Amino acid sequence: xxxxxxxxxxxxxxxxxxxxxxxxxxxxxxxxxxxxxxxxxxxxxxxxxxxxxxxxxxxxxxxxxxxxxxxxxxxxxxxxxxxxxxxxxxxxxxxxxxxxxxxxxxxxxxxxxxxxxxxxxxxxxxxxxxxxxxxxxxxxxxxxxxxxxxxxxxxxxxxxxxxxxxxxxxxxxxxxxxxxxxxxxxxxxxxxxxxxxxxxxxxxxxxxxxxxxxxxxxxxxxxxxxxxxxxxxxxxxxxxxxxxxxxxxxxxxxxxxxxxxxxxxxxxxxxxxxxxxxxxxxxxxxxxxxxxxxxxxxxxxxxxxxxxxxxxxxx
Amino acid sequence: xxxxxxxxxxxxxxxxxxxxxxxxxxxxxxxxxxxxxxxxxxxxxxxxxxxxxxxxxxxxxxxxxxxxxxxxxxxxxxxxxxxxxxxxxxxxxxxxxxxxxxxxxxxxxxxxxxxxxxxxxxxxxxxxxxxxxxxxxxxxxxxxxxxxxxxxxxxxxxxxxxxxxxxxxxxxxxxxxxxxxxxxxxxxxxxxxxxxxxxxxxxxxxxxxxxxxxxxxxxxxxxxxxxxxxxxxxxxxxxxxxxxxxxxxxxxxxxxxxxxxxxxxxxxxxxxxxxxxxxxxxxxxxxxxxxxxxxxxxxxxxxxxxxxxxxxxxx
DNA sequence: GCTCATTCATACCCGTGGACTATAGGTCCA
DNA sequence: TGGACCTATAGTCCACGGGTATGAATGAGC
Numbered sequence: 001x002x003x004x005x006x007x008x009x010x011x012x013x014x015x016x017x018x019x020x021x022x023x024x025x026x027x028x029x030x031x032x033x034x035x036x037x038x039x040x041x042x043x044x045x046x047x048x049x050x051x052x053x054x055x056x057x058x059x060x061x062x063x064x065x066x067x068x069x070x071x072x073x074x075x076x077x078x079x080x081x082x083x084x085x086x087x088x089x090x091x092x093x094x095x096x097x098x099x100x101x102x103x104x105x106x107x108x109x110x111x112x113x114x115x116x117x118x119x120x121x122x123x124x125x126x127x128x129x130x131x132x133x134x135x136x137x138x139x140x141x142x143x144x145x146x147x148x149x150x151x152x153x154x155x156x157x158x159x160x161x162x163x164x165x166x167x168x169x170x171x172x173x174x175x176x177x178x179x180x181x182x183x184x185x186x187x188x189x190x191x192x193x194x195x196x197x198x199x200x201x202x203x204x205x206x207x208x209x210x211x212x213x214x215x216x217x218x219x220x221x222x223x224x225x226x227x228x229x230x231x232x233x234x235x236x237x238x239x240x241x242x243x244x245x246x247x248x249x250x251x252x253x254x255x256x257x258x259x260x261x262x263x264x265x266x267x268x269x270x271x272x273x274x275x276x277x278x279x280x281x282x283x284x285x286x287x288x289x290x291x292x293x294x295x296x297x298x299x300x301x302x303x304x305x306x307x308x309x310x311x312x313x314x315x
Numbered sequence: 316x317x318x319x320x321x322x323x324x325x326x327x328x329x330x331x332x333x334x335x336x337x338x339x340x341x342x343x344x345x346x347x348x349x350x351x352x353x354x355x356x357x358x359x360x361x362x363x364x365x366x367x368x369x370x371x372x373x374x375x376x377x378x379x380x381x382x383x384x385x386x387x388x389x390x391x392x393x394x395x396x397x398x399x400x401x402x403x404x405x406x407x408x409x410x411x412x413x414x415x416x417x418x419x420x421x422x423x424x425x426x427x428x429x430x431x432x433x434x435x436x437x438x439x440x441x442x443x444x445x446x447x448x449x450x451x452x453x454x455x456x457x458x459x460x461x462x463x464x465x466x467x468x469x470x471x472x473x474x475x476x477x478x479x480x481x482x483x484x485x486x487x488x489x490x491x492x493x494x495x496x497x498x499x500x501x502x503x504x505x506x507x508x509x510x511x512x513x514x515x516x517x518x519x520x521x522x523x524x525x526x527x528x529x530x531x532x533x534x535x536x537x538x539x540x541x542x543x544x545x546x547x548x549x550x551x552x553x554x555x556x557x558x559x560x561x562x563x564x565x566x567x568x569x570x571x572x573x574x575x576x577x578x579x580x581x582x583x584x585x586x587x588x589x590x591x592x593x594x595x596x597x598x599x600x601x602x603x604x605x606x607x608x609x610x611x612x613x614x615x616x617x618x619x620x621x622x623x624x625x626x627x628x629x630x
Numbered sequence: 631g632c633t634c635a636t637t638c639a640t641a642c643c644c645g646t647g648g649a650c651t652a653t654a655g656g657t658c659c660a
Numbered sequence: 661t662g663g664a665c666c667t668a669t670a671g672t673c674c675a676c677g678g679g680t681a682t683g684a685a686t687g688a689g690c
Binding site: 003004005006007009010045046047048049050061062063064065066067069070071073074077078079080081082084085086088089090093142156157285286288289 | 318319361377381
């Protein structure tokens with residue numbers, strides 16, 4: 001009845017993901033037999049079968065599904081502990097701020113200035129720009145201390161505060177018939193394909209907390225009605241605009257993002273009743289660092305000056 | 316550059332808590348030299364010194380403080396993964412509901428009935444009663460699936476929903492001069508000692524999220540002004556009432572709790588402006604079980620019928 | 631100021647357990 | 661029915677985690 005070890009959890013995750021011992025072993029850089037033994041050991045320790053295996057097929061049991069979920073979290077937590085401690089031990093620790101491109105609504109520069117003005121003893125900030133969903137992952141595994149994001153995002157393990165709320169605009173080819181109108185109505189764009197963000201998870205796995213658990217980056221591409229055809233995959237705003245300009249679909253972008261991407265062949269139009277986009281500052285729930293606190297306060301103060309300041313009190 | 320292992324984290328936690336290698340080794344049931352080596356190994360892996368040690372004194376470095384904090388969380392996560400998987404693998408899994416005594420405001424019976432009525436395929440509920448702060452710990456390390464608590468509590472890693480909000484009442488000896496009044500005012504009790512709950516953490520380490528991080532059970536004993544003298548330590552409501560009846564202090568209890576403890580030598584009186592007590596249902600953020608969802612929904616529905624139903628929308 | 635107690639680090643040894651190779655055994659498909 | 665594929669078992673080995681003995685450093689006490 002020994003303790004579960006991180007190595008074992010890694011092994012199990014690999015097998016559960018591959019559903020194949022040999023491939024998993026290869027991925028882990030080890031031979032297959034010790035992997036089989038390790039899993040068997042775990043099963044006997046837990047007193048529960050994790051994998052239903054025949055010689056032709058490996059399937060997860062209910063316990064296995066639970067463990068896969070929980071093991072990912074636990075391994076992340078261990079890695080996060082290591083990274084955070086390691087970073088805190090650097091000669092001059094940095095406050096790592098993760099943002100996604102366009103995710104800061106232009107606030108970052110001011111926030112950094114306010115943060116630096118807070119006090120002389122704080123670690124200098126270091127900004128890293130991550131792709132789809134990356135900032136959240138970076139917060140979770142300790143690579144970043146604080147992040148600027150668009151909601152909704154997977155907030156498990158994170159605390160957050162909404163900074164500004166701004167409308168989203170429809171992105172149309174300038175030649176599109178609807179581009180002649182000043183405002184659009186919700187039904188106008190029905191049936192138009194909407195480009196999907198590369199790396200974004202499958203949409204809205206509705207969950208009883210009311211949060212859209214697995215949904216990432218849905219903000220920018222826009223949650224369209226279920227019958228919306230899926231457009232091409234895009235990897236960035238430039239690509240998105242290109243796709244729209246070529247008439248392969250319409251999209252939705254936060255207003256502050258559109259201001260940075262004015263093009264003659266693209267028109268931005270407000271849509272009545274379209275859900276707005278919120279910029280939030282997020283940090284690990286477990287954070288107790290004064291630097292993070294100072295950054296959050298700076299963000300709050302800067303946002304309070306912003307015309308789109310979130311009157312929101314609730315998170 | 317190997318990976319941090321759970322065993323090592325346990326070792327580090329022991330040393331960091333004891334600040335003494337020999338005692339920590341004893342506590343871990345091992346000899347001191349291998350423990351020293353293990354810590355040294357961790358330090359070299361992390362590239363950061365964790366402990367400042369002379370032959371006479373061991374102190375945590377900044378990195379060490381971070382790691383202590385994070386390691387506790389990570390070890391909890393691993394234990395939780397093991398427990399949850401193990402429980403999910405039982406022949407007939409149970410939904411373990413943790414409550415603290417008096418923490419359910421009498422709702423539990425109805426909630427359980429509603430839960431059982433939800434569907435025939437759900438795991439049968441099993442109620443465990445835990446002391447101060449225990450339910451939260453049980454949620455965190457996987458011993459429990461869902462809990463009924465009083466806010467405020469340390470909500471890190473948990474989601475929660477407020478069910479009912481009820482006033483707290485002052486607990487006075489029946490012979491107390493103020494017991495003659497129907498209502499009290501905030502200043503009336505100034506200077507009276509307030510009993511402290513055994514096991515409750517030191518009060519209100521104010522934190523920038525606005526949550527009172529480490530505070531547990533402050534609800535019942537009541538957050539009094541800072542200049543309030545500390546009364547005796549008590550381990551339960553009965554003890555608390557005994558202490559009050561003997562004139563050794565005054566206390567505050569949620570109204571539903573007082574109804575279960577009517578005594579001739581104790582008087583309960585409302586206090587104007589005293590912050591109320593909220594009963595919340597809480598569950599691990601990582602939970603994806605249908606059973607937990609059903610329980611939360613049942614709790615929500617039952618609370619909606621309750622006269623003190625939380626009109627609260629926010630969590 | 632010397633000694634002693636205390637405590638962490640080093641040196642060395644040993645046993646266990648995790649990993650490797652080889653191979654058996656079961657299942658699906660052509 | 662033979663071959664491809666995949667997991668489990670058997671047997672071997674060595675690295676590493678842990679133990680004991682002891683050294684080295686520091687602060688306290690007389």
